[in-house]
Amino acid sequence: MAHCGNKAVRSQESMPSASKIRNTRVQPTPAKSLAYVVRESTRARHVRLRISVYDASLMVVVPEGFDRRRIPEVLEEKWSWIARTRKRIAQHREQAEPDSPGDLPQRIHLRALGEERRVEYHAEPLSHTLVVEKPDRTLVVRGNVGDTAACKRALCSWVSRKARAELVPWLLSASKEQRLPVSRVQVRGQQTRWGSCSLQKTISINRKLLFLPPPLVEQVFIHELCHTVRLDHSRRFWALVRKRAPRCQDLEEELRTAWRYLPAWMDGNGMQRGRANLTE
Numbered sequence: 001m002a003h004c005g006n007k008a009v010r011s012q013e014s015m016p017s018a019s020k021i022r023n024t025r026v027q028p029t030p031a032k033s034l035a036y037v038v039r040e041s042t043r044a045r046h047v048r049l050r051i052s053v054y055d056a057s058l059m060v061v062v063p064e065g066f067d068r069r070r071i072p073e074v075l076e077e078k079w080s081w082i083a084r085t086r087k088r089i090a091q092h093r094e095q096a097e098p099d100s101p102g103d104l105p106q107r108i109h110l111r112a113l114g115e116e117r118r119v120e121y122h123a124e125p126l127s128h129t130l131v132v133e134k135p136d137r138t139l140v141v142r143g144n145v146g147d148t149a150a151c152k153r154a155l156c157s158w159v160s161r162k163a164r165a166e167l168v169p170w171l172l173s174a175s176k177e178q179r180l181p182v183s184r185v186q187v188r189g190q191q192t193r194w195g196s197c198s199l200q201k202t203i204s205i206n207r208k209l210l211f212l213p214p215p216l217v218e219q220v221f222i223h224e225l226c227h228t229v230r231l232d233h234s235r236r237f238w239a240l241v242r243k244r245a246p247r248c249q250d251l252e253e254e255l256r257t258a259w260r261y262l263p264a265w266m267d268g269n270g271m272q273r274g275r276a277n278l279t280e
């Protein structure tokens, strides 16, 4: 059983149910031409809007049996919030990484390690596109460098290798230090979680942690290590976490928006699988 870990939470907003909104008069806005997907949730009590931090796409989560003809009305009502949130996401993206989602990076900033890599692209007649690291630590993407998706895949596997080499020993030393033994550590490319822990004490960590500042990485490690003792998010679990990380509340809060550290180029490849199912 895979247990939940730290979620990469996206922007969302709760709002009163449509019955409250029905009589509100609103000016026509660009909301009319807005593209969105609708998801029905048995747990939702109100209509909620979610905006993906990856591509600013909009999801409308409605309670079971909600009359979907009312959705345009809800979007009109929330237009300014939608526009504001999208603008904020775009700004964060620019700050985090100057590349637009379709671009390949010229630099990779591994905040967790305090390291940066320059990236060069060499067109070569190879059967696979691959990444090699030169002695001066420049990354060279070799192969069909005209194929952006292939380059991104190759860079993502380099990030995975780097995560295995750097994050796994880091987690194991935290495990030793905290006296919270684990049976196995694996690196994955999860879409919605920074980490998770199984009943068998296998901790899975997200390779994207390499892009986060060190205190956030450590918080994810402590959180998951404490799950080896308790697999829930009960008060006893949080007491365990607090004992080991007195600043845990601030750090967990910061983790909720830590997606902003992720570079845009990591989006738009195979790592996105399951993104449509990102939920609360």
Ligand SMILES: [Zn+2]
Binding pocket: 004, 005, 006, 223, 227, 232, 233
């Ligand atoms: Zn957890």
